Amino acid sequence: MKLLEYEAKNLLSQSRVATPRSSTLHQNDSPQLSLPVVLKSQVPTGGRGKAGGIRIVEDQKNLQQAIDDLFALSIKGFRPHTLLAEEKLAIAHEYYLSLTIDRVAAEIRLIAHTDGGVEVEENLEDSYLNIEVSKDNIEAVGQQLADYYNLPGQTFVLQDLVENIYKCFTTNDATLLEINPLVFTVDEKFVAGDCKMELDDSAAFRHDWKFENQATEANFVTLNPNGTVATIANGAGLAMATVDAVADSGMTPANFLDIGGGSNTETLVAAFRRIVTYPNIQAIVINVFAGISRCDDVARAIVAAKDQIDTLPPLFIRLVGTNFEAAVDILSEEGIPILATLEDCLAAAKQKVTS
Amino acid sequence: MKPTLFSAKNIIVQGITGSHGRFQTKAMLTTGTNVVAGTTPGKGGQVVEGVPVYDSIADIQKEHPVDTTVVFVPAPFAKLAILEAITAHIPLIVCITEGVPIHDMLEIRKRLKNSDSVLIGPNSPGVIIPGVNKLGIIPANMSLPGRTALVSRSGTLTYETMAGLSARGIGQRYVIGIGGDRIRGTDFIDCLELFEHDPDVDTIVLIGEIGGTDEQLAADYIASSVKKPVFAYVAGHHAPVGVQLGHAGAILGTTDESADAKTDALKRAGAHTATSITQLIQLISKWASGNVKND
Helix, strand or coil, X not given: CECCHHHHHHHHHHCCCCCCCEEEECCCCCCCCXXXXXXXXXXXXXXXXXXXXXXXXXXXXXXXHHHHHHHHCCECCECCCCXXXXXXXXEEEEEEEEEEEECCCCEEEEEEECCCCCCHHHCCHHHCEEXXXXXXCHHHHHHHHHHHHCCHHHHHHHHHHHHHHHHHHHHXXXXXXXXXXXXXXXXXCEEECCEEEEECHHHHHHCCCCCCCCCCXXXXXXXXXXXXXXXXXXXXXXXXXXXXXXXXCCCXXXXXXXXXXXXXXXXXXXXXHHHCCCCCCCEEEEEEEECCCCHHHHHHHHHHHHHHCCCCCCEEEEEEECCHHHHHHHHHHCCCCECCCHHHHHHHHHHHCCC | CCHHHHCCCCEEEECCCCHHHHHHHHHHHHCCCCEEEEECCCCCCCEECCEEEECCHHHHHCCCCCCEEEECCCHHHHHHHHHHHHHCCCCEEEECCCCCCHXXXXXXXXXXXXXXXXXXXXXXCEEEECCCEEEECCCHHHCXXXXXXXXXXXXXXXXXXXXXXXXXXXXXXXXXXXXXXXXXXXXXXXHHHHHHHCCCCCEEEEEEECCCCHHHHHHHHXXXXXXXXXXXXXXXXXXXXXCCCCCHHHXXXXXXXXXXXXXXXXXXXXXXXXXXXXXXXXXXXXHHHHHHHHC
16 A cells, blocks of 8 residues: 555654655645745645645745645546645755565565665666665665765764664565655754655554555556456456456456455456446356355356346356356356356357457 | 475464364365364364364374475464474474564574474465365366476465366366465475476466566576476566555665566576466476377
């Protein structure tokens, strides 16, 4: 789950990392803000500054207009529900600092650069500090960071900072924590200028997460709204392979859908409702290989869901695995055939689909 | 990993009293897999499908040796279950559980280093050694004993490929689902190494997916260390690639994680590559019939 900047900064503050003095605004608020103020659109995407999503207001008479403009501004398809209003920092230098997970080595890495800001990717690849950080080496990493930033007088401060961001990262089940820029102010304080955080959805059970962009159902993805064949499969791999096979057979897949292990009627009804909104849909290919799920459950869900949608295009169903025989009985009672292989489904679908 | 790791006979199920644990224990027993005991804390003394339940692995080990554990414990408790198995020095841990948090896996991977245990998974369909052992949820009736070794990141594609091979009379020596999560106990390379060195394997099949760099690393290993023929399919040629947040990913390395890029890497490493499962099975089938003639 990707957090908005103000949400990430709240988590940073809770872990005693300094952030600018701030408040959040919603539409139709009448804010009392001390000027100058930096207004930042809270959208779940990058490239915000270049798109005009950050405004510095020095004068009270421009404030309301700036707020209205930012609420109206769409950035890469996202319009903000919230603005972040922050004090303007007196910047001496901007650094880069992040924690991320190296998934191959299975360890947390600290990545730093002396030059932060929006152009950080322009820095030479080998000019970064990129080291493992764990609960056992925090002091040493803080020392290395101070050496790397060439701020020997700030060693203790940077050791504390590393300890605090590490704590923030682990206690919140983060997979990314990026402070860019990490502002060093003229009065020699480190303050998080901007922050991007991503949390592990799998860990939601042990947190009380209330964020604006709750995990969206990534299981249904529209690939081509003008496609002729819709696909439903279980397991991300099989769902991708089904899309690949439809395309390989010369038809145009409209969507990707992984119904996962829990295949119930509601999931299928919701899927069918989205599929029938595609204007050129002429066939639905259902490809389920049941291991942890059971074919008879899937068959019952298909029958129940089919009854709830009037204008459903023909279904081409391939079901295999646990409790297959029971599924054949359920579907044949409704006059719905099960085909033996995905190739048979595609060949049969091809008869119905005119491009 | 050694071939004998997967053929051991003293198998337990952690989380045996849950609905998946119970159902799948029955399926494992039906195929002749020797499930000797199971655990669920607080439910010691119960019996599931004729298998005695204990509170802990330590309790089982007072009465039986344990070679392999299959973990069905729900995600919030999976870390403790896996750490319990590592502490008990169980040689093979197969974790079926889906949704184990990444930070839990970081801790598990640290504990696996210098341990006596191999972990397959999490989020794995398990392992089948056809005719020998079913360790997990892969439908055994679709498998066929033989000399092909299959490794996959995807559960359902594992079944699909295995069933397709069996239907054409191509049997399997190993079917291993390493799991769909990015951080896991065993990767492609561990399996490729096992397959390359097992004289009972003559063909290798690798099923990958978009995302991550596992297939690129596998390709490097194939190029340097695998002489047996490798057939590969990477799912997701038509899938949208995820949007990356922040700069850290790009700074760590700008590897192309698309199916096309991974397929190219595998092809350059000498693997026979396909753009769909159907095509993959045709390729293997053709090679198998040609190879039989050469013998």
